[in-house]
Amino acid sequence: MAELAALAENAVREHPAEALGYSPIDGLPALRDQIAARFATPELQLSRENVLITTGGMQALELLGKLFLEAGSTIAAQSPAYLGALDAWRPSHPRYHAMDLAAADCDPHRAMDGARFAYTVPNFSNPTGKLVGTAMRKTLIAAAEATGCWLVEDDPYGMLHYDGTPLPSMIGLYAKAHPGPYRGPVIYLGTVSKELAPGLRLGWVIAAPEVITAMTTAKQGGDLCTSGLCQRIVLDALSSGLTERIRPATLALYRARRDALCRAMSDHLGDLFDWEVPVGGMFVWATAKDPALDTDRLLRTGLDHGVCISPSSVFDPEGRNHNAIRLNFTLNPPEKLAEGIRRLAEATRSLLLENAA
Amino acid sequence: MAELAALAENAVREHPAEALGYSPIDGLPALRDQIAARFATPELQLSRENVLITTGGMQALELLGKLFLEAGSTIAAQSPAYLGALDAWRPSHPRYHAMDLAAADCDPHRAMDGARFAYTVPNFSNPTGKLVGTAMRKTLIAAAEATGCWLVEDDPYGMLHYDGTPLPSMIGLYAKAHPGPYRGPVIYLGTVSKELAPGLRLGWVIAAPEVITAMTTAKQGGDLCTSGLCQRIVLDALSSGLTERIRPATLALYRARRDALCRAMSDHLGDLFDWEVPVGGMFVWATAKDPALDTDRLLRTGLDHGVCISPSSVFDPEGRNHNAIRLNFTLNPPEKLAEGIRRLAEATRSLLLENAA
Numbered sequence: 001m002a003e004l005a006a007l008a009e010n011a012v013r014e015h016p017a018e019a020l021g022y023s024p025i026d027g028l029p030a031l032r033d034q035i036a037a038r039f040a041t042p043e044l045q046l047s048r049e050n051v052l053i054t055t056g057g058m059q060a061l062e063l064l065g066k067l068f069l070e071a072g073s074t075i076a077a078q079s080p081a082y083l084g085a086l087d088a089w090r091p092s093h094p095r096y097h098a099m100d101l102a103a104a105d106c107d108p109h110r111a112m113d114g115a116r117f118a119y120t121v122p123n124f125s126n127p128t129g130k131l132v133g134t135a136m137r138k139t140l141i142a143a144a145e146a147t148g149c150w151l152v153e154d155d156p157y158g159m160l161h162y163d164g165t166p167l168p169s170m171i172g173l174y175a176k177a178h179p180g181p182y183r184g185p186v187i188y189l190g191t192v193s194k195e196l197a198p199g200l201r202l203g204w205v206i207a208a209p210e211v212i213t214a215m216t217t218a219k220q221g222g223d224l225c226t227s228g229l230c231q232r233i234v235l236d237a238l239s240s241g242l243t244e245r246i247r248p249a250t251l252a253l254y255r256a257r258r259d260a261l262c263r264a265m266s267d268h269l270g271d272l273f274d275w276e277v278p279v280g281g282m283f284v285w286a287t288a289k290d291p292a293l294d295t296d297r298l299l300r301t302g303l304d305h306g307v308c309i310s311p312s313s314v315f316d317p318e319g320r321n322h323n324a325i326r327l328n329f330t331l332n333p334p335e336k337l338a339e340g341i342r343r344l345a346e347a348t349r350s351l352l353l354e355n356a357a
Numbered sequence: 358m359a360e361l362a363a364l365a366e367n368a369v370r371e372h373p374a375e376a377l378g379y380s381p382i383d384g385l386p387a388l389r390d391q392i393a394a395r396f397a398t399p400e401l402q403l404s405r406e407n408v409l410i411t412t413g414g415m416q417a418l419e420l421l422g423k424l425f426l427e428a429g430s431t432i433a434a435q436s437p438a439y440l441g442a443l444d445a446w447r448p449s450h451p452r453y454h455a456m457d458l459a460a461a462d463c464d465p466h467r468a469m470d471g472a473r474f475a476y477t478v479p480n481f482s483n484p485t486g487k488l489v490g491t492a493m494r495k496t497l498i499a500a501a502e503a504t505g506c507w508l509v510e511d512d513p514y515g516m517l518h519y520d521g522t523p524l525p526s527m528i529g530l531y532a533k534a535h536p537g538p539y540r541g542p543v544i545y546l547g548t549v550s551k552e553l554a555p556g557l558r559l560g561w562v563i564a565a566p567e568v569i570t571a572m573t574t575a576k577q578g579g580d581l582c583t584s585g586l587c588q589r590i591v592l593d594a595l596s597s598g599l600t601e602r603i604r605p606a607t608l609a610l611y612r613a614r615r616d617a618l619c620r621a622m623s624d625h626l627g628d629l630f631d632w633e634v635p636v637g638g639m640f641v642w643a644t645a646k647d648p649a650l651d652t653d654r655l656l657r658t659g660l661d662h663g664v665c666i667s668p669s670s671v672f673d674p675e676g677r678n679h680n681a682i683r684l685n686f687t688l689n690p691p692e693k694l695a696e697g698i699r700r701l702a703e704a705t706r707s708l709l710l711e712n713a714a
Contacts, residue, residue, distance in 0.1 A: 001373050008586065009366035016358050020554035055412055055558070058581045066448060071428070087578035091423060197377035199585035201412070221444035222579070224415045227587055228556035229365065 003242055004197065004233065011232035019232045023225040026216045027053025027204075031235040035190070035204050038238065044175035049209040050182050052216055055226045057156050057191035057203035059219070061088040064152060064187070066218040067211075068116040069094055076111040076118040076149065080285075080315035080324075082126045085119060085154070096317040101132050101140075108140050112149040117187070120151070122170060123158040124281025127315045127326035131279065137170050141177075144185040150211070154189045157281040159247065160330075162255040164279050171206065183208045192234055194282070195243055195250065200230040254282070260334030261327060264341035272348050273325075287324040292355055293348070294322045301351045307343035360599055361554065361590065368589035376589045380582040383573045384410025384561075388592040392561050395595065396545070401532035406566040407539050409573055412583045414513050414548035414560035416576070418445040421509060421544070423575040424568075425473040426451055433468040433475040433506065437642075437672035437681075439483045442476060442511070453674040458489050458497075465497050469506040474544070477508070479527060480515040481638025484672045484683035488636065494527050498534075501542040507568070511546045514638040516604065517687075519612040521636055528563060540565045549591055551639070552600055552607065557587040611639070617691030618684060621698035629705050630682075639687040644680055649712055650705070651679045658708045664700035 011019045018028055026032065031053055036046040054060040061084065069075075069092040077085070079098035097111040101120070112118050120140060122132040132140075144151035153170045168176075171186040178184060191203035205215060219225075237243055261284060262277045269275075272293075273286035288295065295311035302309050312324035329337060368376045375385060383389065388410055393403040411417040418441065426432070426449040434442070436455035454468040458477070469475050477497060479489035489497075501508035510527045525533075528543040535541060548560035562572060576582075594600055618641060619634045629650075630643035645652065652668040659666050669681035686694060 001369060001377075004377065005366045005369035008369050009362045012358060012362035012365050018556070020358075020361065020556040022555045055580045059579065062579050084578075084581065090578060198379045199375070199377040201580060201582070201584040221441075221447060222416065222419050223412045223558060224441065225558070227558040227584055229590075230584055230586065233586075 003240075004237070007233045007236045007240075007242070008229070011229055011236065015232050019229040021228060023053075023228040023231060025220050025225050026212065027051070027226060028228065028231045028235065031231050034235055034238050035206070039171075039188070039190075039206055041172060041175065043179035044172055045179070045181045046206065047181070049212060050206055052205040052207075052212045052219070053226050053231060054203040054205060054219070055223055056198070056201040057154070057189055057193060058084055058088065059222065059226075060189045060203055060205050060215075061085045061154070063205075063215045063218045063222070064117060065089040065092060066222075067214050068150065074115045076108070076115040077317070078120045078125060078132075080125075080127055080312060080321060081119065081317065082121060082154070083310075083314050084126075086315075086317055094317075098317075101136050102130060106136070108136075108143040109146060112143045112147045112151075115147075115149050117150040117152050118144065119154065120170075121154045121157070122167070123155055124160060124278055124283070126157070126281075127283055127310065127312070128285040129278035129281045129283040130276065130285070131167060134167050134173075137167070137173055141170055141174050141186070149185070150187055151185050152187045152189065156189075156191045156194050159195050160251070160254060160282065161280040162251060162258060182206075187211060192237075192243070195247065196234065196237055200234060202226065202230050202234045254330050257329045257332070257334060257337060258284075261329040261337045261341065264338040265327075268341050268345035269348070272345065272352075282328055282330040284327045284329065285324060286327060288348075290352060290355075291323060293352065295325050296322055298325065298348060298351055302344055302347040305343045305347040305350070307340045307347060309344065360597075361594070364590045364593045364597075364599070365586070368586055368593065372589050376586040378585060380410075380585040380588060382577050382582050383569065384408070384583060385585065385588045385592065388588050388595075391592055391595050392547070392563070396528075396547075396563055398529060398532065400536035401529055402536070402538045403563060404538070406569060407563055409562040409564075409569045409576070410583050410588060411560040411562060411576070412580055413555070413558040414511070414546055414550060415441055415445065416558075416579065416583075417546045417560055417562050417572075418442045418511070420562075420572045420575045420579070421474065422446040422449060423579075424571050425507065431472045433465070433472040434674070435477045435482060435489075437482075437484055437669060437678060438476065438674065439478060439511070440667075440671050441483075443672075443674055451674075455674075458493050459487060463493070465493075465500040466503060469500045469504045469508075472504075472506050474507040474509050475501065476511065477527075478511045478514070479524070480512055481517060481635055481640070483514070483638075484640055484667065484669070485642040486635035486638045486640040487633065487642070488524060491524050491530075494524070494530055498527055498531050498543065506542070507544055508542050509544045509546065513546075513548050513551050516552050517608070517611060517639065518637040519608060519615060539563075544568060549594075549600070552604065553591065553594055557591060559583065559587050559591045611687050614686045614689070614691060614694060615641075618686040618694045618698065621695040622684075625698050625702035626705070629702065629709075639685055641684045641686065643682050643684065645682075645705075647709060647712075648680060650709065652682050653679055655682065655705060655708055659701060659704040662700045662704040662707070664697045664704060666701065 275286040310326040312321040632643040667683040669678040
């Protein structure tokens with residue numbers, strides 16, 4: 001926090017024109033270069049032209065909608081899907097081809113055929129917290145190439161990796177097969193919200209230059225530019241290594257909270273829900289063992305018991321999934337997480353009793 | 358600049374949760390209260406519920422589009438109109454009822470009949486720099502009440518008042534006739550971009566609570582929230598009186614630049630263009646004396662002569678006005694403004710010679 005405070009002061013004092021004036025629509029050139037350098041590999045060759053700075057990751061989702069969707073367009077979306085993305089695209093009333101990327105019979109090629117883009121969160125998705133395996137990542141890329149469908153790789157949680165080895169990104173896998181200046185179908189979205197601070201509202205898109213140019217035009221009509229002050233702070237946080245230095249502490253904090261939540265779940269929810277312990281991210285997805293348990297009702301009963309959960313219906317474009325819940329473990333300390341789970345167990349039992357009555 | 362740097366440092370150090378975390382979608386409560394207090398009068402009673410914080414004034418324009426426009430909706434718009442507003446609303450391909458508020462035969466009632474909202478910049482409009490008189494402001498309010506049309510009062514330039522006395526705002530005029538908690542048809546838009554710093558991307562909407570609630574929902578799908586860091590800096594700049602303290606210097610600087618531009622125009626453009634010296638704002642609007650002068654062509658000829666102007670066509674939804682130009686006087690020092698006008702006179706004469714050939 002002290003370092004960020006100093007970076008904020010320094011940004012205004014040493015770079016007043018950049019921090020306080022209008023920025024280029026597509027972002028400060030030095031920050032675009034920094035993001036390009038951060039993600040480039042010998043195969044994935046990136047330059048400034050591959051990078052757009054956005055006002056948080058959320059704006060990137062909105063710009064995708066502006067760029068690709070007309071009324072009634074189709075989106076192929078990993079299911080369940082991030083609530084915020086569904087919100088961003090709601091104005092054009094899209095149709096969805098759902099892709100359950102964990103299902104054995106999932107056919108991305110069929111889902112992407114006729115879709116404007118495919119939306120995926122391969123690392124620790126919101127809401128499920130699950131990883132999409134490398135084989136499925138390759139299948140998605142192949143489907144994008146075969147169908148001509150853009151493939152969105154939204155990656156806000158990739159750095160929150162607690163166990164094991166990170167899997168290769170789809171944009172990286174594509175570049176391995178097509179090395180050179182990047183022109184591919186994968187549109188990669190990143191943000192500092194999870195690794196630095198959401199209050200800076202700073203994200204980025206890495207994509208083919210034609211996509212960056214078109215999204216820049218869409219951004220002009222949205223907010224003209226992203227705050228120069230926030231851009232300058234992020235540039236200095238990245239180039240000074242602040243983001244790397246704080247990462248071990250962030251990971252240790254969140255790992256301990258995940259463990260505390262999952263331990264409390266084992267103690268209190270084992271007979272009520274099924275779940276997997278996530279190897280990263282911010283969420284545990286738990287499915288009720290009793291198919292008659294309606295998690296929309298559990299939300300209300302939970303609030304009566306002093307605990308708040310996200311019901312699965314809000315992550316379904318059609319609002320039909322009523323049997324699971326999303327639990328966040330990064331916001332609260334272990335003892336509060338444990339108390340929340342105790343209350344959730346009570347609320348669930350109380351609702352099941354009502355059902356039985 | 359030193360004060361702003363200190364405010365930025367202080368925001369992170371003293372208010373880390375507000376500055377670095379997610380803010381409420383509608384803005385920090387203390388900032389909403391501050392804006393309400395700043396604009397309230399005994400008749401215009403404002404509370405937090407009347408205020409939405411936006412990511413710059415531009416986002417407010419985009420949210421109006423999201424809220425009120427469907428494909429082919431009609432907007433009653435002051436003509437010529439702010440380019441950025443036309444950009445913000447382009448995705449829904451609106452039809453426009455043009456209102457030339459300086460024309461004797463202007464009929465706002467007819468223009469607003471059937472329109473989703475009316476868009477006006479009563480103080481020193483972009484692009485014309487002109488004031489809408491008090492009588493016409495009252496006519497616009499009466500038309501809004503008679504037609505049920507929302508009346509947008511976009512006011513980024515109101516504080517840049519160099520001569521004479523500011524005119525009453527439309528939201529204030531409405532409240533004089535309807536004192537009490539504000540529930541009226543005027544939607545007032547403000548920003549710190551002109552009085553403090555555009556790099557903070559901080560604006561606000563003051564409107565009836567039902568409008569604020571609906572725009573808040575639209576903002577959620579756009580960028581989730583405005584940067585807490587920027588909000589905290591603006592809150593402290595307003596409450597510490599920084600904005601008031603720097604105002605005299607800003608006005609003196611811009612007044613001198615306006616005078617320098619208009620003096621150079623008198624010296625070099627008197628036989629080529631007609632214009633009025635604006636009493637505020639950032640722009641002079643000049644109409645060519647020769648109706649055959651195409652200012653789209655003048656843009657290109659000007660660039661060849663090393664000067665850039667905004668041609669009138671970009672401020673017309675149909676791109677039909679080709680006979681005027683917008684000149685900005687706030688960005689450059691007097692000697693650069695004078696040199697620009699010399700080059701513009703050369704470019705104009707060269708183009709007129711081409712026309713005659």
